[in-house]
Amino acid sequence: MTAHGEGERDAAGQPANVPSGSPESIAVPAARERARAIPEAAVARLAVYLRVLSGLDERGTTTVSSEELAAFAGVNSAKLRKDLSYIGSYGTRGVGYEVSVLIGQIERTLGLTKKHRVAVVGIGNLGHALANYGGFLNRGFPVAALFDLDPDLLDVPVGGIPVSAVDDIVDVCRDREVTIGVIATPAEGAQEVCDRLVEGGVVCILNFAPVVLRVPEHVEVRKVDLAVEMQILSFHVARRNQEAAVVPGIAGGTDAGPPGDRVNGNGNSKSALERGDVDGMVVRP
Amino acid sequence: MTAHGEGERDAAGQPANVPSGSPESIAVPAARERARAIPEAAVARLAVYLRVLSGLDERGTTTVSSEELAAFAGVNSAKLRKDLSYIGSYGTRGVGYEVSVLIGQIERTLGLTKKHRVAVVGIGNLGHALANYGGFLNRGFPVAALFDLDPDLLDVPVGGIPVSAVDDIVDVCRDREVTIGVIATPAEGAQEVCDRLVEGGVVCILNFAPVVLRVPEHVEVRKVDLAVEMQILSFHVARRNQEAAVVPGIAGGTDAGPPGDRVNGNGNSKSALERGDVDGMVVRP
DNA sequence: TGCTGTGAACCGTTTCACAGCT
DNA sequence: AGCTGTGAAACGGTTCACAGCA
Numbered sequence: 001m002t003a004h005g006e007g008e009r010d011a012a013g014q015p016a017n018v019p020s021g022s023p024e025s026i027a028v029p030a031a032r033e034r035a036r037a038i039p040e041a042a043v044a045r046l047a048v049y050l051r052v053l054s055g056l057d058e059r060g061t062t063t064v065s066s067e068e069l070a071a072f073a074g075v076n077s078a079k080l081r082k083d084l085s086y087i088g089s090y091g092t093r094g095v096g097y098e099v100s101v102l103i104g105q106i107e108r109t110l111g112l113t114k115k116h117r118v119a120v121v122g123i124g125n126l127g128h129a130l131a132n133y134g135g136f137l138n139r140g141f142p143v144a145a146l147f148d149l150d151p152d153l154l155d156v157p158v159g160g161i162p163v164s165a166v167d168d169i170v171d172v173c174r175d176r177e178v179t180i181g182v183i184a185t186p187a188e189g190a191q192e193v194c195d196r197l198v199e200g201g202v203v204c205i206l207n208f209a210p211v212v213l214r215v216p217e218h219v220e221v222r223k224v225d226l227a228v229e230m231q232i233l234s235f236h237v238a239r240r241n242q243e244a245a246v247v248p249g250i251a252g253g254t255d256a257g258p259p260g261d262r263v264n265g266n267g268n269s270k271s272a273l274e275r276g277d278v279d280g281m282v283v284r285p
Numbered sequence: 286m287t288a289h290g291e292g293e294r295d296a297a298g299q300p301a302n303v304p305s306g307s308p309e310s311i312a313v314p315a316a317r318e319r320a321r322a323i324p325e326a327a328v329a330r331l332a333v334y335l336r337v338l339s340g341l342d343e344r345g346t347t348t349v350s351s352e353e354l355a356a357f358a359g360v361n362s363a364k365l366r367k368d369l370s371y372i373g374s375y376g377t378r379g380v381g382y383e384v385s386v387l388i389g390q391i392e393r394t395l396g397l398t399k400k401h402r403v404a405v406v407g408i409g410n411l412g413h414a415l416a417n418y419g420g421f422l423n424r425g426f427p428v429a430a431l432f433d434l435d436p437d438l439l440d441v442p443v444g445g446i447p448v449s450a451v452d453d454i455v456d457v458c459r460d461r462e463v464t465i466g467v468i469a470t471p472a473e474g475a476q477e478v479c480d481r482l483v484e485g486g487v488v489c490i491l492n493f494a495p496v497v498l499r500v501p502e503h504v505e506v507r508k509v510d511l512a513v514e515m516q517i518l519s520f521h522v523a524r525r526n527q528e529a530a531v532v533p534g535i536a537g538g539t540d541a542g543p544p545g546d547r548v549n550g551n552g553n554s555k556s557a558l559e560r561g562d563v564d565g566m567v568v569r570p
Numbered sequence: 571t572g573c574t575g576t577g578a579a580c581c582g583t584t585t586c587a588c589a590g591c592t
Numbered sequence: 593a594g595c596t597g598t599g600a601a602a603c604g605g606t607t608c609a610c611a612g613c614a
């Protein structure tokens with residue numbers, strides 16, 4: 001879970017203040033420093049805390065201790081406090097944190113005070129799901145444009161927004177000031193789509209296509225790859241089976257399993273949702 | 286969790302299977318040790334290498350150097366070599382790696398030689414996308430069951446598999462020997478669904494619902510949270526804007542951008558797809 | 571000569587433990 | 593008395609640089 005997608009070999013990732021003889025190098029503004037200073041891993045968790053806090057807020061809770069909040073978020077309290085310390089000191093010693101204050105500060109830190117217009121490219125099953133998904137995109141991330149190659153989809157409204165042609169990506173994105181692009185196309189088209197999004201002014205891309213995208217330095221890419229997730233799980237199944245085959249007692253695969261529950265702080269993929277649903281359906285067993 | 290000092294000493298890449306009939310005393314099987322020893326981050330990248338290798342294989346390439354493969358996968362060659370070293374020594378010094386050998390070894394390591402039956406719970410937009418998504422689930426991960434609460438969906442086939450009731454999760458999963466569960470329900474139902482899946486014998490869960498799941502020790506959970514991904518991107522947009530506001534030259538938001546391209550090795554979310562599409566649509570600009 | 575495999579240095583993240591405030 | 597905020601230690605993963613082998 002590293003952070004940035006470093007360049008290649010040496011290339012000298014000159015992130016912060018590398019005294020490479022630059023002119024006004026040293027005196028970098030505090031705000032920028034602050035933002036840069038927050039570890040990527042912490043940023044991901046802040047989003048989780050935010051979701052939990054929103055839930056508490058709705059339930060009328062006004063104060064939480066680091067211990068409580070940590071439990072809800074599935075991390076330990078020390079980590080939580082350290083994470084929060086990156087954004088400032090907004091707790092009260094001996095008491096805890098005020099929910100509303102924390103929400104505000106995290107939102108500010110994550111840049112959620114500004115709405116980021118989103119474009120979804122590739123209106124297949126997944127793109128459809130994303131476009132319709134009111135619970136997440138519309139919550140601070142309004143979908144401003146949809147694109148697909150299929151002529152049959154042209155102008156068909158999905159989730160209220162008519163589908164545009166991929167050829168118009170650059171113009172439409174510029175027009176509607178899209179800052180975040182979501183690529184839900186097959187692998188083949190992805191790089192091309194990516195290039196156009198970038199040309200259209202998009203600075204961040206969420207990539208669902210199974211390809212490594214090439215982007216200019218100033219563009220941030222995050223990738224979500226379902227196949228990789230599955231394969232990682234597969235690895236764990238295999239590992240488990242190996243262990244089971246060795247440990248005398250539990251040999252079967254589908255036994256009830258040991259006692260103690262484990263809260264899934266979930267190391268890997270970052271995650272959280274500000275609120276709502278993953279989807280438009282209704283499941284409530 | 287684990288601490289144990291890994292014994293590097295395995296010069297001769299010793300095949301997976303360990304004579305399990307032997308004394309179950311101290312001697313912890315090498316295979317188990319090996320599997321345990323591979324860092325999670327490396328596992329995720331192995332999946333990426335596998336995808337790239339499959340592509341090379343299809344194109345008829347038989348040999349790659351670490352440098353080439355690394356370039357395709359968006360990582361640096363040292364990391365790639367270290368990752369591959371975790372699974373054994375299958376390269377030839379002075380030459381490189383044989384594609385087919387590497388594919389075989391990675392598949393073995395990831396446990397892809399065995400098919401893992403998958404159940405998808407929550408057949409909304411996202412669940413639909415997952416169920417229909419031939420490119421990823423069917424490739425070594427056959428969808429064996431679908432579940433939803435909605436009575437209207439009952440028995441309706443989606444992607445060829447009829448939807449079952451969530452009440453039947455336990456029985457159906459046991460019956461069809463499902464090992465991996467995918468939760469694509471809203472947050473509310475997720476924990477309940479998770480519990481049932483576990484009861485039904487599922488050992489790995491891919492969770493799209495914005496909740497921290499509680500699971501028994503022996504169950505592995507990975508979470509994919511679109512909202513968190515978006516918020517992380519939002520953070521980067523904000524950071525970028527801050528920088529832009531400070532750096533004299535580039536002040537605008539949507540300028541063409543600096544020169545050098547950056548290959549998106551993409552630290553964060555793991556990813557890769559063994560092959561195919563993210564979705565059923567056709568996009569090819 | 572050229573490329574792999576890997577010990578060792580390095581660096582970011584997590585955990586610990588306690589000082590400092592309320 | 594209790595809980596936050598944070599240096600410092602511990603840990604794990606990444607990068608370096610080179611020994612070892614084809």
